[in-house]
Ligand code: C2O
């Protein structure tokens with residue numbers, strides 16, 4: 001081989017590894033989360049069937065629903081970090097569907113977005129989803145076809161990825177919040193995407209269930225420590241969590257561990273959001289149960305009733321797990337805005353109203369391209385009066401400012417609630433390549449166009 005060829009090969013090797021070196025050393029303080037995971041080689045296989053069925057949302061109330069494996073919520077899937085999840089999915093619905101794994105960093109082809117990452121799965125057809133989650137935490141799955149109808153009808157479930165290095169709590173429970181809109185016959189109101197819902201904050205129901213029931217009671221022992229994993233699967237309702245007298249610490253949001261524990265009292269859980277909290281049950285039993293409430297609207301709603309038995313001799317001691325890697329991005333890290341998304345509405349489209357991002361309504365959109373491993377600041381400007389929980393697939397970000405004021409949330413998110421006429425800046429460093437949608441998780445808004453694509457190269 002000539003010297004020139006050696007030189008060329010050397011150059012290729014140098015350039016080829018440069019990206020890796022940059023990511024792992026020079027800018028490591030800025031890395032938001034690990035780039036990859038060590039696969040254990042173990043494969044967990046799960047069969048999921050989407051079908052029409054019934055569920056009881058209270059002792060005397062049967063509801064016709066669409067669900068996974070005839071359960072609402074769908075089966076709770078728990079795997080260990082490093083394990084591969086293989087989902088054999090069959091569509092027995094009268095409509096096309098897909099499954100999206102909200103918050104899990106999957107290979108792009110497994111993201112479940114029709115027209116972007118896969119073809120819709122027709123009635124009677126099957127599809128196999130397979131991936132190895134890169135992060136441990138609380139995630140969920142739901143269709144990405146006609147979401148405003150399919151999720152409302154009951155298609156959603158939770159995926160928990162456990163990390164054996166995290167401490168074990170006395171109890172580890174998911175708390176899945178959903179609201180249904182029932183008609184006079186106490187059945188699901190089948191008028192989806194109404195003009196009223198589209199013009200306002202999407203479909204808010206009149207019947208709230210927690211883990212599929214209207215009266216969710218959790219029995220606990222005095223002195224226990226409990227990990228609660230809240231998931232908001234509602235089409236559009238926001239919950240503001242009021243823990244009353246309970247001692248509660250937040251330590252993860254949207255599946256990702258936080259930099260430090262934080263006060264979870266008053267946390268606003270928008271559609272799509274998750275929150276993991278550490279609950280300390282007092283040492284003495286109390287006749288009165290503890291109540292966890294939602295206080296987002298004027299009418300407060302009971303979510304969880306915690307009944308405490310016994311008197312403990314010893315309290316469990318655990319320390320909440322925290323992030324190993326956490327970026328030090330703040331609003332002073334970088335001043336320039338790389339991309340801006342203006343959120344608004346206009347007349348037109350199949351529903352008579354369209355929700356737009358930069359004046360385009362999906363399937364019309366201007367994709368943006370971000371470079372893998374590069375830090376970006378993105379601005380959301382809400383030019384409307386409505387609530388928009390904006391969700392970015394495949395990436396996590398940090399909120400930097402709200403209406404120009406610096407904020408330093410000690411956690412990352414995959415969904416951020418943007419309120420009436422609010423401007424929110426987020427920082428992100430994409431690590432996962434592919435075409436990822438960015439949309440409003442008020443599912444009626446998404447249905448009416450509020451969706452775009454971010455290409456990570
Ligand atoms: Cu849970 Cu595209 O969303």
Ligand code: CU
Pocket residue numbers: 355387388389440441442445446450
């Ligand atoms: Cu919206």
